[in-house]
Amino acid sequence: MRLTQPLPSFLASSLAHEQPQCLLRGTSPVASGMNFFLELWKTKGRIMSMIAAYYKNKSILITGATGFMGKVLMEKLLRTSPDLKVIYILMRPKAGQTLPQRMLQILSSKLFEKVKEVCPNMHEKIRPIYADLGQSDLAISKEDMQELLSCTNIIFHCAATVRFDEPLRHAVQLNVTATQQLLLMASQMPKLEVFVHISTAFSNCNLKHIDEVIYPCQVEPKKIIDSMQWLDDAIVDEITPKLIGDRPNTYTYTKALGEVVVQQESENLNIAIIRPSIVGATWQEPFPVSPAPGPQAGLHVDLLLAQTSSCPSSFSSHEMLDKGVLLAGVSLGWVDNLNGPSGLIIAAGKGLLRSVKAAPMAVADLIPVDTVVNLTLAVGWYTAVHRPQSTLIYHCTSGNLNPCNWGKMGLQIMASFEKIPYEKPFRRPNADFTTNTFTNQYWKAVSHWAPAIMYDLYLQLTGRKPRFTKLMNRLSKTLSMLEYFVNHSWEWSTSNTDMLMLELSPEDQRVFNFDIRQLNWLDYIENYVLGIKKYLLKEDMSGIPKARQQLKKLRNIHYFFNTALFLITWRLLIARSQMARNVWLFIVSFCYKFLSYFRASSTLKA
Ligand SMILES: CCCCCCCCCCCCCCCCCCCCCC(=O)SCCNC(=O)CCNC(=O)[C@H](O)C(C)(C)COP(=O)(O)OP(=O)(O)OC[C@H]1O[C@@H](n2cnc3c(N)ncnc32)[C@H](O)[C@@H]1OP(=O)(O)O
Ligand SMILES: NC(=O)C1=CN([C@@H]2O[C@H](COP(=O)(O)OP(=O)(O)OC[C@H]3O[C@@H](n4cnc5c(N)ncnc54)[C@H](OP(=O)(O)O)[C@@H]3O)[C@@H](O)[C@H]2O)C=CC1
Structure with missing residues (x-):
């Protein structure tokens, strides 16, 4: 050549x-x-992605591929490196579905639509393998284990329990022991080139400034793992607060233990650790990006609506949305679970959540899932090819490069609801952040509990099943679990991530973009709210004008209710207090005089 x-x-x-x-x-x-590099050189003089080329002919093992991040990772791998050999997926059957059925459902979802174009035989590239990370030996069969040990080149370990209320024993099993087991397997893989471990930026959330290093834990992970074998549940529950110390939950604690385990095994293996912050909906991929940054931000929703309302009746609104999205380059934030902010955005959009105790100036360290996946693939390539001497940790955060605080984000979310209202809201969305505990409690009582109790009473009286107090209970639990993260700010250093960015070729920087400085928060939040509507709530976009009408109706009801409440209170006050009567007489006579003066002056002018 x-x-x-x-x-x-x-x-x-x-x-x-x-x-x-x-x-x-x-x-x-x-x-x-x-x-190798000549192979990368395309005849038109354009360089092919080195990262994509690296994954060619590779056997890749992914844990947690059925989760939020795992699905996006699998999609990107198949789309950018359709020539990869095989992806082994460690997974368990769920909800009555066998492994192949579960996998088929995932691969036929909207997320994988683009993959079908470049990799029509993607089903053949995926090999689901039964595993239960909740069991001490991971429950992998002998034959499967043999194949994994002899063939695997790359491991991406994403599986974890991300629940904040997980009992310590289970969290240790999933986030520490399973990681240890996987590392043990990795050490027996002759063809293994790299092991990428997904941790969290909050594993050391007890610190304010966090460097790209592994911090020691007070108790050795091996001791914790051992003790879980013989301590009974009651004792484990009792010692949990002492063990987690100033961390808010078992999740962050066990993720920190998991990192220490990785470090202890890193001498024999080529390992890297990724620490994402709060992972949100996709930003740029696999659906196209909005071409309207800056002042035009938000234009696409109107464009979308214009297209939807003028669409020929032969098109379904979904088709029209899809056509509109693709033609106009509108992006939708893809998201498929309620973790992180997604559940609370729904609760706020439906008018259920109206007060959150939060520090508005605290940094909202959200990171799009496609950014995390791009960094993960780049790290896999870099670690395998350059084999750094020590285990490198990569922070995948937004706060230091493109900060947005909770106050600003909250306002953007609320503004997005005006354009993209959710259907059948309980009340008009009107959420606010409060810093004061007392004010927050007051608003929760008045705006969360009182309407829920009243509505349930109404449901009961009309012979229906009450459900709002139950919903409020769940919301309260969720809020109590998440509030810690909106009341603190952290600084994460990103030297390794910055270094990696410089190591990428221009083509790789484009294809595997993890430069969060390019993100426009206004666009992103709007697309996130839109993506939740489409992918989580599965609402039809053609219903947006109707939902807007409904919001107007709710606003009028709100004004009517407030005015009626004011008048009733006032009437009661007048009946009982001389002072209220005097004030009332003063206001009435003032208004009368003002009107008389206005009428007299307008007669004079005429
Ligand atoms: C101007 C003001 C504007 C205001 C605008 C306001 C909007 C914006 C506000 C922005 C603030 C953002 C703060 C983000 C902080 C994230 C920090 C992450 C940091 C760490 C990141 C990581 O490194 S790690 C990944 C994150 N890890 C989680 O984020 C798991 C959390 N989560 C659980 O730990 C369990 O979920 C928990 C909760 C125990 C319940 O537990 P639980 O037993 O009560 O409930 P379950 O989960 O079993 O679910 C039972 C049913 O609740 C449904 N559901 C579940 N979650 C739901 C939810 N959030 N909202 C609604 N519904 C939810 C579910 O769909 C089921 O529904 P169904 O029964 O119909 O199937
Ligand atoms: N989402 C976020 O905000 C953040 C996530 N992270 C980290 O990213 C990684 C992926 O998170 P995310 O995708 O959001 O989490 P999800 O909860 O969406 O996915 C978790 C995955 O782990 C699998 N898993 C859980 N238990 C078992 C088990 N016993 N046996 C086999 N597989 C199991 C799940 O399988 P199944 O589908 O069968 O349940 C699922 O595939 C985690 O390591 C998490 O700590 C880090 C920072 C933020």
Whole structure:
């Protein structure tokens, strides 16, 4: 092959470095390195993604592929590296579905639509393997284990329990012991090139400034794992608060223990750790991006509505949305679970959540899931190819590069509800952040509990099943679990992530973009709210004008109710207090005089 253009500097410098073992088997380093990069060179003079090329012909093991992040990771891998050999998925049957049925359902979802175009045989690339990370030996069969040990090149370990109220024993099993088991497996894999462990930026949330290092835990993870074998549940529950110390829950504590376990095994393995902050809906992929940044932000929703309302009746609104989205380049934030902010956005959009105790100036460290996945794939490539001497930790956060605080984010969410209202709201969305505990309690009593109790009473009187107090109980529990994260701010250093960005070729920076500075929060939040409506609530976009009408109706009811309440209170006051009567007489006579003056002056002018 002849080069039509000179090699760019990053390729030339890469060739000068020592080449990765996995790429050089059987040939001299320079020659095979040259061949590898020449293969990347496209005839039109454009460089193919080096990261995508790295995953070609690789056998990749993913845990947690049925989860939020795992699905996006699998999608991106298949879309950008359709020539990969196989993806082994460690998974368990769920909700009456067998492994193949579960996998089929995931692969036929909207998220994988684009993959079908580039990788029509994607089903053949996926190999589900039964595993239960909740069991000490992971419950993998002998045959499957044999295949995994002999074939795996890359491991992405995403599986975890992310519940904040998980009993310590279960959280330790999932987030620590299973990680240890997986590392043990990894150490027996002769072809393994890299092990990428997904942790969380909040594993050390007891600190204010967090560096890209592993912090020691007070009690050795091995001791914790051992003690879980013989301590009974009552004692485990009793010692839990002492063990987690100043962390808010068992999740963050066990994720920190998991990191220490990874560190202890890192001498023999090529490992990297990713620490994402609060993972939100997709930003740029797999659905196209809005072309309207800056002042035009928000234009796409109106465009979408205009298209939806003028669509020919032969098109369903979904089709129209999809066509509109693709034609106009409108992006939708894809999301498929209620974790993090998503559940609370729904609760606020439906008018159930109206007060959150939060520090409005605290940094809202949200990170889109596609950004996390891009960094994960880039880290996998970099760690395998460059084999850093120590285990590198990568913070995947937004706060230091493109900060947005909770106050601003809350306002943007509320503004988005005006454009994209959710259907059948309980009340008009009107949520607010309060810093004061007493004020928060007051608003919860008045705006959460009182309407819920009243509505349930009404439901009972009309012979229906009450459900709002139960819903409020659940919301209160969720709020109490999440409030810690909206009342604190953290600083995460991102030196390794910044370094990696510089190591990428321009093409890789484009295809595996994790530069959060390019994110426009206004657009992102709007797309997030829109994505929740479509993918989580499964509401029809053609219903938006009707939902807007309903909001107007609720607003009028709200004004009517408040006015009536005011008048009744006032009437009662007048009946009981001389002072209230005097004030009332003063206001009435003032209004009368003002009107008389206004009428007299207008007669004079005429
Ligand atoms: C201007 C003002 C505007 C205001 C605008 C206001 C909006 C914006 C406000 C922004 C503030 C954002 C703060 C984010 C902080 C995130 C920090 C993450 C940091 C760490 C990140 C990580 O590193 S880790 C990933 C995160 N990890 C979780 O985020 C798990 C949490 N979660 C649980 O720990 C369990 O969920 C928990 C809760 C125990 C319940 O437990 P539980 O037993 O009561 O409930 P279950 O989960 O079993 O679910 C039973 C039923 O509740 C439904 N449901 C579940 N969650 C729901 C939910 N959030 N909202 C509604 N509904 C929910 C579910 O769909 C079931 O419904 P159904 O019964 O119909 O099937
Ligand atoms: N979401 C977030 O905000 C953040 C997440 N993270 C980390 O990212 C990773 C992925 O999180 P996310 O995708 O959001 O979480 P999800 O809860 O969506 O997914 C968790 C995954 O783990 C699997 N899993 C759980 N228990 C078992 C088990 N016993 N056996 C086999 N598999 C099991 C789940 O399988 P199943 O479908 O069968 O339940 C699922 O695939 C986690 O390590 C988490 O700590 C870090 C920071 C923030």
